[in-house]
Amino acid sequence: MSEEKKVAIKKIQATGLMRKLMADYFYELDKASKEGSPKVAWCTSVGPAELLLSLGFLVYYPENHGAMLGATRAANNYIPVANAIGYSPDICSYLTSDVGAFIKKETPLSLAYKGIEGVPKPDVLVYNTNQCRDVQEWFSWYSRELKVPAMGIYTYRNIGKIENYHLESIVSQMKDMIPPLEEISGQKFDIDKLRHFLSLSYECTQLWKKILETNTATPAPMSFFDATIHMGPAVVLRGNSQAVEYYKVLLKELEDRVANKEGAVEGERFRLYWEGMPIWGKLRALAEFFIGLKTAVIASTYCNSWIFEAFDPEDPFMSMARAYTEIFIVRDENFKEKYIEKMVLEYKLDGLLFHDAKTCPANSNNRYGMPERLEKKLNIPALTINGDLNDMRCYSEEQAKTNIEAFIEQLEAR
Numbered sequence: 001m002s003e004e005k006k007v008a009i010k011k012i013q014a015t016g017l018m019r020k021l022m023a024d025y026f027y028e029l030d031k032a033s034k035e036g037s038p039k040v041a042w043c044t045s046v047g048p049a050e051l052l053l054s055l056g057f058l059v060y061y062p063e064n065h066g067a068m069l070g071a072t073r074a075a076n077n078y079i080p081v082a083n084a085i086g087y088s089p090d091i092c093s094y095l096t097s098d099v100g101a102f103i104k105k106e107t108p109l110s111l112a113y114k115g116i117e118g119v120p121k122p123d124v125l126v127y128n129t130n131q132c133r134d135v136q137e138w139f140s141w142y143s144r145e146l147k148v149p150a151m152g153i154y155t156y157r158n159i160g161k162i163e164n165y166h167l168e169s170i171v172s173q174m175k176d177m178i179p180p181l182e183e184i185s186g187q188k189f190d191i192d193k194l195r196h197f198l199s200l201s202y203e204c205t206q207l208w209k210k211i212l213e214t215n216t217a218t219p220a221p222m223s224f225f226d227a228t229i230h231m232g233p234a235v236v237l238r239g240n241s242q243a244v245e246y247y248k249v250l251l252k253e254l255e256d257r258v259a260n261k262e263g264a265v266e267g268e269r270f271r272l273y274w275e276g277m278p279i280w281g282k283l284r285a286l287a288e289f290f291i292g293l294k295t296a297v298i299a300s301t302y303c304n305s306w307i308f309e310a311f312d313p314e315d316p317f318m319s320m321a322r323a324y325t326e327i328f329i330v331r332d333e334n335f336k337e338k339y340i341e342k343m344v345l346e347y348k349l350d351g352l353l354f355h356d357a358k359t360c361p362a363n364s365n366n367r368y369g370m371p372e373r374l375e376k377k378l379n380i381p382a383l384t385i386n387g388d389l390n391d392m393r394c395y396s397e398e399q400a401k402t403n404i405e406a407f408i409e410q411l412e413a414r
């Protein structure tokens with residue numbers, strides 16, 4: 001392996017504002033949890049958050065907590081704790097690290113935010129199986145442990161064309177949730193409130209899309225590794241006006257970078273796609289490594305997963321059903337390949353990186369021949385990196401770096 005040069009990640013100025021936003025969000029949840037009001041709903045990241053907000057719940061996302069456990073490299077302290085109660089090391093390591101941390105009564109929130117002692121107590125747990133089965137098992141564990149009701153939306157998966165019967169099923173499942181949710185929240189459902197939150201979510205999602213699309217410029221102003229951090233508000237604060245205001249600030253900063261031809265990677269030589277989950281515990285190391293190689297990882301399925309184009313306040317239920325069904329993870333291989341092909345053209349990409357995350361088959365798209373098919377079809381190389389989102393025992397840094405360097409040499413040779 002070649003000697004690594006010292007490199008610095010370019011700071012995004014809006015980061016301070018984002019940190020404040022995230023702190024406010026967690027303190028508000030903590031206060032509600034301690035005072036018992038407003039009620040707190042836990043929701044999966046692509047679950048019906050807008051419905052919950054419209055019923056007066058504050059919404060907490062355990063996957064975000066899972067990502068924090070990964071990013072702070074604490075996950076491996078907790079995964080064995082969940083393994084010890086029968087949750088396999090092969091299942092989602094967000095689930096196992098989050099459950100393990102809960103059993104040990106520890107959370108990175110306490111280290112980041114003074115006065116917060118634990119995750120907010122849920123009054124209800126709401127999941128959508130559009131992404132995987134694990135979220136149901138994850139919320140079911142908490143439901144049994146905390147004696148809190150869990151309810152879910154069961155989405156068709158591996159869908160090519162989206163049919164009306166797919167959406168109608170989800171609409172009726174969402175509507176069926178309303179009476180029990182009203183009972184828990186103590187608030188009556190109001191369709192105008194739902195429209196209000198949906199329109200804020202739509203605005204947030206549109207800004208997030210524009211932010212990601214600034215990377216179609218050469219050089220690209222933001223790396224995938226930056227984007228995984230700055231997507232925090234799009235994940236936990238959609239439906240909230242502060243997220244909209246934040247993304248206006250971030251967008252302006254990135255547009256200025258584009259105007260000044262200021263790239264996230266100095267002397268950008270190659271542009272790559274990241275398919276699959278981030279390796280949370282290695283974000284910084286990978287960001288620096290790619291900067292050293294003058295290679296910009298600038299587009300991804302993961303960050304694009306919080307673009308919900310279909311949201312329409314005029315048709316709230318149907319449009320939510322569509323938005324949460326048309327995302328990449330729900331779709332079949334043909335759809336996914338066409339999606340990546342479009343990204344390659346729009347972002348002028350030179351190669352594809354596939355992350356095979358050991359504990360997340362739902363987000364590892366290298367397993368059924370897709371990299372090989374895309375290499376042939378698009379005439380660009382693809383590399384699979386073996387690793388995991390949180391379980392660092394599945395990731396060999398040395399091996400990954402050697403493979404990436406060889407991949408870059410392959411690009412140079414072309």
Ligand code: SF4
Binds near residue numbers: 094277
């Ligand atoms: S999609 Fe993957 S990372 Fe997300 S909850 Fe499911 S198994 Fe875990």
